[in-house]
Amino acid sequence: MTEQPWPALFEKTLRTYLTPLPSGEPISPDLSLTDHGVDSMAAVSLLLDLEQAFGVTVPDYMLTENMFATPAGLWTVIGSLVAQSPAE
Template sequence: MTEQPWATKFEETLRGFLPLLPDTEPIRPDLRLSDLGLDSLATVSLLLEVEEAFDVTIPDHLLTEDTFATPAGLWSVVDSLLVRDPVD
């Protein structure tokens, strides 16, 4: 089994917005989210849920079609905004 490049919480949140993705199908980084049922209204809801789940605010300049095109694109933005504890 291949480990996904994102947090489990991200996948669980994202899956809730993809009504056309079968429960048994994995979320691949390159899946086209719009092909799986993510429309403009759902994108706004997904944005709010992701921001809340990860305690981040996605700045306006990153609210692009590319950001929400694939799981990898969205995770890349979220991951870049996460506050990391410095390594001692």
């Protein structure tokens, strides 16, 4: 099994928003989020959940259409903020 490019917490949080995706199906980095149930309202909720889960805040200038296009785009932003956060 191939390791995902993100932690399990990211996938668990994201999966709750991918309603048409069967529970056992892996999440591909290039999966279209809009094609799998993430509309603008869900994107806002997902972002808030990820910010809370990872203890980060996404600045407005990072909020782009590409960020919400795929899991890889979303993790690129969240992961970069996690990497910049001071260790607790």
